[in-house]
Amino acid sequence: MKKLVFASNNQHKTEEIRAALAGEYEVLNLQDIGCFADIPETADTFEGNASLKSSYVVAHFNLDCFADDSGMEVEALNNEPGVYSARYSGSRDSAENIRLVLKNLQGNNNRKARFKTVISLMQDGQNHIFEGVIEGTIREEIAGSKGFGYDPIFQPDGYDVTFAEMDMALKNTISHRAIALKKMIEFLKA
């Protein structure tokens, strides 16, 4: 089976991507290639941060790879937390990050939000970008224990459950990450 290097330390993302590519590609993440660095994400866009992560692996390990930078944008919060989703509350504690979103959105009728993923695939020195977006709304309270990050408060449009209430298999057919990944695989197979 062909190998793909995924420039991420996020086990949840890795699990989703491995499930999505099962049987087609073997996905190696940063620890699998012996990279334990927390790659600096200093860009102010998802594309910029994804490109920083993929370029770091090319520069330090001379390996083609792909990286995902993703986050949640809440319309009434001026699209925050956005690229700062991982540390919105100042820590990586998802419960704290969720608490701050709910606090900042309290009493606001505009609960529109979207999840966005940008994948940067570095192949033969070329940076290929693939984007996935899913629209939804922010629940008033958390619901569900599956998934990770902001899943317990994000309800995708067309569903009456949060990402954390749905199985990974269903999330992997509709999510921002699934959409971006599908575009990357189509490119790789072309």
Ligand SMILES: O=c1nc[nH]c2c1ncn2[C@H]1C[C@H](O)[C@@H](COP(=O)(O)OP(=O)(O)OP(=O)(O)O)O1
């Ligand atoms: O499907 C998702 N469901 C819920 N929350 C999500 C999702 N996708 C990203 N998120 C949130 C979690 C993380 O706090 C931030 C991503 O930050 P992001 O830098 O892309 O990932 P990360 O730092 O955890 O791992 P890495 O950079 O090594 O890929 O947005």
Ligand SMILES: [Mg+2]
């Ligand atoms: Mg990150």
